[in-house]
Amino acid sequence: xxxxxxxxxxxxxxxxxxxxxxxxxxxxxxxxxxxxxxxxxxxxxxxxxxxxxxxxxxxxxxxxxxxxxxxxxxxxxxxxxxxxxxxxxxxxxxxxxxxxxxxxxxxxxxxxxxxxxxxxxxxxxxxxxxxxxxxxxxxxxxxxxxxxxxxxxxxxxxxxxxxxxxxxxxxxxxxxxxxxxxxxxxxxxxxxxxxxxxxxxxxxx
Amino acid sequence: xxxxxxxxxxxxxxxxxxxxxxxxxxxxxxxxxxxxxxxxxxxxxxxxxxxxxxxxxxxxxxxxxxxxxxxxxxxxxxxxxxxxxxxxxxxxxxxxxxxxxxxxxxxxxxxxxxxxxxxxxxxxxxxxxxxxxxxxxxxxxxxxxxxxxxxxxxxxxxxxxxxxxxxxxxxxxxxxxxxxxxxxxxxxxxxxxxxxxxxxxxxxxxxxxxxxxxxxxxxxxxxxxxxxxxxxxxxxxxxxxxxxxxxxxxxxxxxxxxxxxxxxxxxxxxxxxxxxxxxxxxxxxxxxxxxxxxxxxxxxxxxxxxxxxxxxxxxx
Numbered sequence: 320x321x322x323x324x325x326x327x328x329x330x331x332x333x334x335x336x337x338x339x340x341x342x343x344x345x346x347x348x349x350x351x352x353x354x355x356x357x358x359x360x361x362x363x364x365x366x367x368x369x370x371x372x373x374x375x376x377x378x379x380x381x382x383x384x385x386x387x388x389x390x391x392x393x394x395x396x397x398x399x400x401x402x403x404x405x406x407x408x409x410x411x412x413x414x415x416x417x418x419x420x421x422x423x424x425x426x427x428x429x430x431x432x433x434x435x436x437x438x439x440x441x442x443x444x445x446x447x448x449x450x451x452x453x454x455x456x457x458x459x460x461x462x463x464x465x466x467x468x469x470x471x472x473x474x475x476x477x478x479x480x481x482x483x484x485x486x487x488x489x490x491x492x493x494x495x496x497x498x499x500x501x502x503x504x505x506x507x508x509x510x511x512x513x514x515x516x517x518x519x520x521x522x523x524x
Numbered sequence: 525x526x527x528x529x530x531x532x533x534x535x536x537x538x539x540x541x542x543x544x545x546x547x548x549x550x551x552x553x554x555x556x557x558x559x560x561x562x563x564x565x566x567x568x569x570x571x572x573x574x575x576x577x578x579x580x581x582x583x584x585x586x587x588x589x590x591x592x593x594x595x596x597x598x599x600x601x602x603x604x605x606x607x608x609x610x611x612x613x614x615x616x617x618x619x620x621x622x623x624x625x626x627x628x629x630x631x632x633x634x635x636x637x638x639x640x641x642x643x644x645x646x647x648x649x650x651x652x653x654x655x656x657x658x659x660x661x662x663x664x665x666x667x668x669x670x671x672x673x674x675x676x677x678x679x680x681x682x683x684x685x686x687x688x689x690x691x692x693x694x695x696x697x698x699x700x701x702x703x704x705x706x707x708x709x710x711x712x713x714x715x716x717x718x719x720x721x722x723x724x725x726x727x728x729x730x731x732x733x734x735x736x737x738x739x740x741x742x743x744x745x746x747x748x749x750x751x752x753x754x755x756x757x758x759x760x761x762x763x764x765x766x767x768x769x770x771x772x773x774x775x776x777x778x779x780x781x782x783x784x785x786x787x788x789x790x791x792x793x794x795x796x797x798x799x800x801x802x803x804x805x806x807x808x809x810x811x812x813x814x815x816x817x818x819x820x821x822x823x824x825x826x827x828x829x830x831x832x833x834x835x836x837x838x839x840x
Contacts, residue, residue: 381806402713404712406714503806504800504805504807505802508802
């Protein structure tokens with residue numbers, strides 16, 4: 320049995336057609352059900368659909384053998400126990416530093432609102448900038464407006480949300496896209512099955 | 525806070541579980557003794573330099589504090605291998621020495637291999653023999669240890685860090701670039717390797733890419749010989765793996781060759797190995813060669829060994 324963890328939301332919409340092209344299908348009945356473990360057109364493959372940030376944790380601990388998650392959540396997770404075998408090239412965006420004005424980025428201690436704590440700390444440590452991170456779970460763009468932070472670090476796709484809130488993306492931390500990750504033990508012990516699916520997915524890219 | 529609570533990642537054994545652990549510990553030590561491995565019980569605390577050797581990873585994992593008596597930094601052992609290297613260096617002999625241990629260690633954070641911060645590390649190490657027979661001996665002992673723990677069948681992954689090290693040595697890379705490359709290989713990140721090779725111009729870039737792809741059954745050895753035919757270090761590294769694969773008893777063992785297998789601890793120099801079982805989400809036991817590990821203590825000689833978390837495996 321092979322269990323694949325998929326990220327909910329935007330990534331899922333782009334993942335399902337990719338998997339279908341690779342030969343793995345999940346029926347609408349399964350997708351619309353309230354079941355947490357979904358059947359596929361293969362008896363030997365199950366799918367779980369969970370929060371994107373939970374995908375690397377499920378795969379690391381072997382609750383899923385493979386998973387599809389954004390590079391942003393993999394950077395936060397650290398990648399322990401995972402092999403990152405493919406860039407699927409879907410759900411592309413950028414992890415950016417944004418502020419209302421470039422001058423706001425020049426502070427003795429830069430206050431940054433973000434949910435990407437690890438990536439933010441690594442990026443500014445490499446630049447030699449002292450920062451204070453304020454962990455938020457959403458509505459990041461609000462933080463500079465209400466004086467909670469000097470800038471934000473967040474995913475930027477079209478940039479429309481930033482623009483609507485008077486923010487400009489000044490620095491790119493990382494290009495983001497979805498990656499196929501595999502549990503390091505499953506890669507050895509279920510290699511025949513896993514490698515076959517990787518090849519199928521590669522061909523469908 | 526309830527007074528009975530333990531810190532995160534710290535656990536204990538009691539009742540039947542403690543008895544099971546002790547029963548297995550005794551059987552293991554009997555096995556190691558039968559094979560000529562002498563028991564050592566290293567101290568829990570040592571001077572920081574002697575506990576870390578050159579490993580940044582061990583450094584990050586070691587709890588440290590100031591010793592008021594000596595005004596020096598002390599550490600609590602996070603890995604037993606540097607202590608065995610120190611013990612081995614004390615003996616004024618070039619003879620082969622074999623050591624075994626079962627010791628509680630403490631780590632600042634859990635990792636891929638040790639799921640808790642307070643594992644009980646069991647292992648065996650062989651010093652003074654550069655021959656492949658030493659690697660075979662410790663691998664067989666590791667497999668016997670897992671058999672004693674009733675864990676089978678095992679997937680044994682064999683690699684050789686010497687090829688990665690030789691490819692790195694061909695290039696003029698900064699320490700930070702090498703550390704980055706190591707991390708990319710440990711995470712087996714094909715996309716990140718491609719990105720690294722785009723950003724950094726290496727004239728052996730294709731070799732690094734090939735190295736990450738080289739894993740599978742014994743046929744991989746022939747592929748490796750073709751790909752690295754111009755790398756002097758590679759021939760013996762590949763032949764060593766072929767010899768080991770040929771002599772190991774394959775009952776309940778499936779051997780995989782994996783040239784991208786790097787160990788988290790930077791002191792490894794040659795053959796490396798890991799044992800996996802399909803019911804476990806991480807490697808059960810691991811080890812490899814770390815020639816020259818005792819250099820800091822004034823005695824640089826060949827060494828190889830393995831270890832595993834006995835507390836974790838005895839509870840499954």
